[in-house]
Amino acid sequence: MKPLGSLMIRLRNAAEVAVVRLRLLKQQGFKCAVCGCSLKGRVRGGATLDHDHDTGVCRGVLCKVCNTGEGKLRTVAVRYGGGKDGELEWLRNMTAYKSIHKQPMTEYLYPEKRRKVCKKK
Numbered sequence: 720m721k722p723l724g725s726l727m728i729r730l731r732n733a734a735e736v737a738v739v740r741l742r743l744l745k746q747q748g749f750k751c752a753v754c755g756c757s758l759k760g761r762v763r764g765g766a767t768l769d770h771d772h773d774t775g776v777c778r779g780v781l782c783k784v785c786n787t788g789e790g791k792l793r794t795v796a797v798r799y800g801g802g803k804d805g806e807l808e809w810l811r812n813m814t815a816y817k818s819i820h821k822q823p824m825t826e827y828l829y830p831e832k833r834r835k836v837c838k839k840k
């Protein structure tokens with residue numbers, strides 16, 4: 720891991736972004752850093768150089784779906800986590816909540832019709 724404050728390279732244009740994206744893709748074995756899907760042949764248009772929007776630090780290469788999901792999840796986590804400082808805690812809490820409820824924790828089933836309506840969204 721590269722500590723913040725040490726020498727960082729500011730990318731200046733799309734061409735430099737493309738070079739770094741390819742470099743990181745090679746390090747990641749041409750797989751999305753989140754879901755692990757293959758990004759071979761998807762260097763253009765299907766692979767995104769993900770970065771921290773607060774610091775600008777490039778984190779890795781994600782598929783379009785994961786990059787979009789990360790952004791949406793961050794928006795929700797920041798909003799309901801009480802700000803940027805609460806983002807990771809909210810995500811940890813949500814992960815723990817979902818993990819705990821992999822096994823039924825109540826005896827109640829949601830109404831069938833309501834569940835079908837929810838799936839259409």
Ligand SMILES: [Zn+2]
Binds near residue numbers: 751754782786
């Ligand atoms: Zn992915």
